[in-house]
Amino acid sequence: MIRILMVCLGNICRSPMAEYIFRDMAEKRGLSQLFYVASAATSTEELGNPVYPPAKRKLYSLGIDCSGKRARQMTKADYREYDLLLGMEQWNLNSMRRISGGDPEGKIHLLLEHALHPRGIDDPWYTGDFDTACRDIQEGCESWLDVLTGKKAT
Numbered sequence: 001m002i003r004i005l006m007v008c009l010g011n012i013c014r015s016p017m018a019e020y021i022f023r024d025m026a027e028k029r030g031l032s033q034l035f036y037v038a039s040a041a042t043s044t045e046e047l048g049n050p051v052y053p054p055a056k057r058k059l060y061s062l063g064i065d066c067s068g069k070r071a072r073q074m075t076k077a078d079y080r081e082y083d084l085l086l087g088m089e090q091w092n093l094n095s096m097r098r099i100s101g102g103d104p105e106g107k108i109h110l111l112l113e114h115a116l117h118p119r120g121i122d123d124p125w126y127t128g129d130f131d132t133a134c135r136d137i138q139e140g141c142e143s144w145l146d147v148l149t150g151k152k153a154t
């Protein structure tokens with residue numbers, strides 16, 4: 001089983017969307033047994049809070065229920081326990097490396113690292129653009145699924 005932790009600043013918008021979308025895509029490909037997916041924040045701002053309503057609505061429009069999710073912060077132990085820790089933007093990667101004390105095993109990557117145009121995902125908490133964030137997240141999840149299942153060369 002491949003253990004993946006999706007990480008963003010607050011764990012109420014982008015990383016929960018990535019967690020649920022990745023799980024849904026893996027299920028639809030018949031690969032749910034292959035992956036364990038969770039999500040976490042780099043900050044303490046939203047700890048214990050549910051997914052932000054516009055992100056929750058976006059997931060709901062895709063047929064995904066995220067009502068049980070509550071924000072939690074990434075820990076140093078997460079670095080040991082997960083195989084892959086995917087940040088939404090460069091700033092997240094810096095914070096993740098600070099929490100883990102570096103990345104000696106090369107586990108920390110961008111969600112859109114394998115996209116046609118590798119890039120960060122703008123924070124919809126600030127932009128208000130949940131459609132673009134969701135499309136970017138779908139692209140990132142799809143490309144990582146392709147890489148991890150050998151459908152796409154790195």
Ligand code: 4NP
Pocket residue numbers: 008009010011012013014015045046123124125
């Ligand atoms: P996220 O968005 O990192 O995509 O979950 C944010 C949510 C909350 C805050 C910042 C970003 N905040 O500062 O409370």
